[in-house]
Amino acid sequence: MEFLRPATWEEALAVKAQHPSAVPIAGGTDVMVELNFDRRRPDALVDLNRIRELHEWRIEDDDTVRLGASVPYARIIEALHDRLPGLSLGARTVGSPQIRNRGSVGGNLGGASPAGDAHPPLLASGATVEAASVRGTRLIPIDDFYLGVKRNALEPDELIRAVHIPSATGPQQFAKIGTRNAMVIAVCSFAVALHPHTRDVRTGIGSAAPTPRRAREAEEFIRAELDESGLWTSGGELPRAAARRFGELVAGAAAPIDDVRGSAAYRRHALAVLARRTLLWTWNDHRATGRAAA
């Protein structure tokens, strides 16, 4: 097996163009497991760890966070929890401290596992994936990124350079189910983000369908509900029935399976509960901060 170590981003793209079958390795927390268990025997690895910019992030003029693909979860939690509260909550649930020190959003996207914890918050915040190759750069909306179980929209010669995530303009939440209280793969997960400026609510479902996905019907329902009842203006309490209906619609948007981690029926049930709870947390947060600002 060849071990390629490009020193710059341009070199990395050239290497990937030359060896489209080479597997990129960032934190290695997925790749090394696959190698150790003999699930994957690539002819070459492209080590991205010498490329500094992948470990950096910056705030763009429009307040978007441009997050380098390899920034580890631990740094996101530490430095970006205010701007990216949903992703930080997701990051906080990833593995153990060791995994959070190495694992990255770029790696989560590269693997595109339906259980990846970065995906629901990225869906809910409306992120964009910056993919590049020697042929040029593409900005892939997150909604178009996940194609199937562990399949994403990258071309064989492309690498993820960064993820563009709008800074939160309202409360965001992420919650997941695992059968122990830490270091557990999601049985299912859910993210919700309020976007008060656009009066929008976006969602993300994890581990309950072949790909991470949004619960569009639930989003439409709650958008209409908030509009029609004037709650964005009044800042009133969200009727529990509306939260419950939202939960049901989220559960309905899932396509879960029975597996060793949990049953499909439980996953649906749990999604309904998580969606209801997280929506109420975000709405109550929004009301509290809105009032504080007034």
Add this chain to the structure above:
Amino acid sequence: MAGPTTPRNLSAVSAPGRDGIGASPPRPDGILKVKGDFAYASDLWHEDMLWGTTLRSPHARARIRSVDVSAALALPGVYAVLTHEDIPGSKFYGLEIADQPVLAIDEVRFHGEPIAIVAADHPETARRAVARIVVDYDVSPAIGPVEALDPERYGHVHAPADYKAHASGNIVHSQHVHHGDGDSAEVRARADVIVRGEYEVGMQDQAFLGPESGLAVPAEDGGIDLYIATQWLHVDRQQMCPVLALPPEKVRLTLAGVGGAFGGREDISMQVHACLLAQYTGKPVKIVYNREESFFGHVHRHPATMVFEHGATRDGRLVFVRAEIVLDGGAYASSSPAVVGNAASLGIGPYVIPNASIDATAVYTNNPPCGAMRGFGAVQMCFGYESQMDRLAAELGMDPVKLRRLNAMEQGSVLPTGQVVDAPAPVAELLRRVEAMPLPAAAYRRTGDGVDLRELPGGVSNSTHGEGVVRGIGYGVGIKNVGFSEGFDDYSTARVRLEVINGAPVALVHTAMAEVGQGGVTVHAQIVRTELGVDLVTIAPADTRVGSAGSTSASRQTYMTGGAVKSAAEAVRGTVLARGRRRHGWTPDLVAGLRLVDGKVVDRADAVVADLVDLLGDEPVDETVEFRHRPTQAFDRLTGQGFGHVQYTFCAHRAVVDVDVELGLVKVVELAAAQDVGKAMNPLAVLGQIHGGSTQGLGLAVMEEIVVAEGRVRNPSFTDYLIPTILDTPPMPVDVLELADPHAPYGLRGAGEAPTLSATPAIVAAIRAATGLALNRVPVRPEHLTGI
């Protein structure tokens, strides 16, 4: 209750005096392990060594039509590919019944059964070679525990001609215990209430962190030196010699660094495979399993289905118990017979019940073989009988702890086997103590920032901020035997040598005891310091050059090899004092009062009568002693009567849980324990055993299970076989009693297993209290709690 004591200041690592018994000197492996410097068996290395790997069956039950190894042999770097045809000696092994093929012969009986072994110059080459072996299988439906009971219809796991156990059909072993008038109609009529329950325990794994590994080195004399992580060097050798066709003196074992055991290393795994490959190639061969293979490489805890009926009078006195237990033994016998013996004899728990009828049976199935695991047959039963005690308390409208204390056994009580308990049995006192401990704060804390997620069910997964969270409290108490039972000749050997080195007296302790993390080596040094009054104690590596120390299991090593070290040290002292008598003309009366303290011989008045260094001179004293516990008896095959167990040990738990009843997630808030250890030889180590055992019980209660479907293991990884993390492990206050057992060295009582028993039912009782659900199966899953 005379003077039970609770050790205090456990954080003080160094002890008053000289780190003798009762002190908590640090363990020699502790810092090394924390820093990653400890050499485990998987770190073994030898110049020119080969790597061994194993081809395992992907099917639970199949005939093997053919095995073609030619493509594997053709791979450059491959030195050997062996099947059962290449075995020089016996093709079978087993702890109690030699029914397990070293390598499969014409058929496989469980998913993961070894079929062929390969040695190559690189582990990757060996793995590739294994992938090139072509096996033609004729697959049949797997026989599970239900089908096993009807061999006429579903067939035999071992064809009648090949059956080697002592019953028939698919039965490995069964034991009936008849006590009083059993459950006769007349007895039943005496009970005002009868509660019936069916319970199930899933397959738990030992989940030790250091996978199976060892290094076999061929020797010039045609023998083999094996460096190995195991629980019992001598019984490994006993099983290997016939296979290798070598006499015992040519198979020499040395203990390598062991990364946990919990029963999973009592059977041999890769030992004999590594030796066969070394014998065949004439080269050192190392085998180390990865995590996935480890799940296939060792036995697990027996899954159990249990039906109980408890009858009691209106005022809460137990009248009778009827219990029917079926244990899934898997494809081979392993220690199933002894597990059945424990289940039957300990099946009613630590209670006085005048009448009992118990049937325990282990069956052969096409599931993974099950054998020893911490608690050994007593764990499953404890979940059953403690669940029943709660059910009965509810039926009677009685406090569950009160009901338990009312029926608790004590010293002098008669067990259903007819054995009279002739040592302290403070069951009621343990319950009283654990109940009297202060309860943890009412609920998770709300701070300025909201809630601390780590205190809630779901933890940092952020699934609740308090919604749906209900608290529950539950209790459990259990009884476990210590040491090997049922007439087994259970002994340990220790050699102690005392000599002068660089002007100071130094003791050497040599045993074959497997240090698997329990802290035996620390305790051995403490015993020698106490008995011989020396500071410097060296522990020699454990190997087969000294006699057997028995297994590091059954909570027996501090009692047994500790007892042997004590006896050997006493023999050394006797020889030293005899020397003084000859040399200085000490009177027998003087000698009778002499002790060894701080390198001196002192009399009753603490006056120094001689210096140990002078007495020893340049003549070392070297004594080897075999230590036995009181003999036990086999249980009568028909009635289960007999003095079957040498010692009993008890632990009680109180569990406090918060359950998110909507999501079915559990947070164990606190797990308090009270245990009698007879004598806390090393209080810090005792605490570690109780914490560790309780945590393993917690794992069984809420998460740990090897999921097997039609004989196939579905979760052989730490991704999906979950064990508790630190966030799942609650504060565990411990109250330790020290009521001496007059029959045991220093009055001590084996401590390692009892806490594993009662933690599980206490936690499940607490979850029942929070949810109102019946919960008849462990581990409890979110699906059970949400009814989905």
